[in-house]
Amino acid sequence: MRTRLFAFIFSLLAAVLLSGSAFADNMTFVAPGGNNSGGEYTYPYNFLINGVPAGLLCDAFDNHISNGETWIANENPIPGGTGLFGSTGSADYLAAGLIFDTILGVNGITLPGTITANSNDANWAIWALFSTNASNDIHGNGPFGPGGDPNAVAYYNWALGQTPPSGAFTGIVVYTPVAGSQSGNLGTPQEFLGYTPPGHSNVPEPSELSFLGILALAGAGGFAFRKQLAPKLAIAIQQ
Numbered sequence: 001m002r003t004r005l006f007a008f009i010f011s012l013l014a015a016v017l018l019s020g021s022a023f024a025d026n027m028t029f030v031a032p033g034g035n036n037s038g039g040e041y042t043y044p045y046n047f048l049i050n051g052v053p054a055g056l057l058c059d060a061f062d063n064h065i066s067n068g069e070t071w072i073a074n075e076n077p078i079p080g081g082t083g084l085f086g087s088t089g090s091a092d093y094l095a096a097g098l099i100f101d102t103i104l105g106v107n108g109i110t111l112p113g114t115i116t117a118n119s120n121d122a123n124w125a126i127w128a129l130f131s132t133n134a135s136n137d138i139h140g141n142g143p144f145g146p147g148g149d150p151n152a153v154a155y156y157n158w159a160l161g162q163t164p165p166s167g168a169f170t171g172i173v174v175y176t177p178v179a180g181s182q183s184g185n186l187g188t189p190q191e192f193l194g195y196t197p198p199g200h201s202n203v204p205e206p207s208e209l210s211f212l213g214i215l216a217l218a219g220a221g222g223f224a225f226r227k228q229l230a231p232k233l234a235i236a237i238q239q
Contacts, residue, residue, distance in 0.1 A: 037120035056192035061131035072181035095159035125155035
């Protein structure tokens with residue numbers, strides 16, 4: 001019975017450790033970076049991710065957070081994950097990733113001459129991808145007045161009209177909040193976009209986790225084997 005139970009636990013642990021599930025990060029919102037537009041704080045928002053400082057971009061206009069709030073967030077790539085607004089392979093997430101590329105100046109994505117590079121307008125365009133309220137604002141029904149924010153609208157239309165090239169989202173990470181994990185009382189926290197340069201990470205690599213897991217399982221297996229073998233050796237000596 002014990003042998004079967006150990007075999008079951010061993011198999012279960014191996015499956016979990018060797019799976020490719022998304023990382024869960026400890027998020028601490030420090031404070032806005034100071035930029036603002038239309039009465040809203042814009043990129044960057046200052047964070048600690050697993051204790052590591054990072055500047056992130058908010059994509060969830062209708063959610064709210066407060067300074068010092070903490071929560072758990074799942075890391076999702078673009079594409080290939082599930083974000084707060086559905087598949088990160090959707091047109092909206094692809095467009096958001098392209099706009100974020102242009103803010104950071106990474107992955108070879110550049111703006112056309114018809115758009116003036118401005119991180120405030122870029123952030124509003126990303127909000128508008130996921131929020132009807134933000135979309136209404138930049139199109140003339142909000143703090144920008146009847147004329148709206150034409151440059152943000154230009155970002156929005158340009159990004160949705162692109163076919164992303166290979167490698168366009170290298171290093172782009174979506175930090176999707178886990179509902180109920182927040183320390184505050186403002187509901188599900190905002191979702192954020194971040195950038196992790198190739199070769200860097202806020203958490204151990206999957207291969208490292210798997211290797212450590214294998215060592216732990218091997219140690220457990222050896223311990224169980226010795227426990228089973230010891231009585232048999234004692235019997236053999238007595239005989």
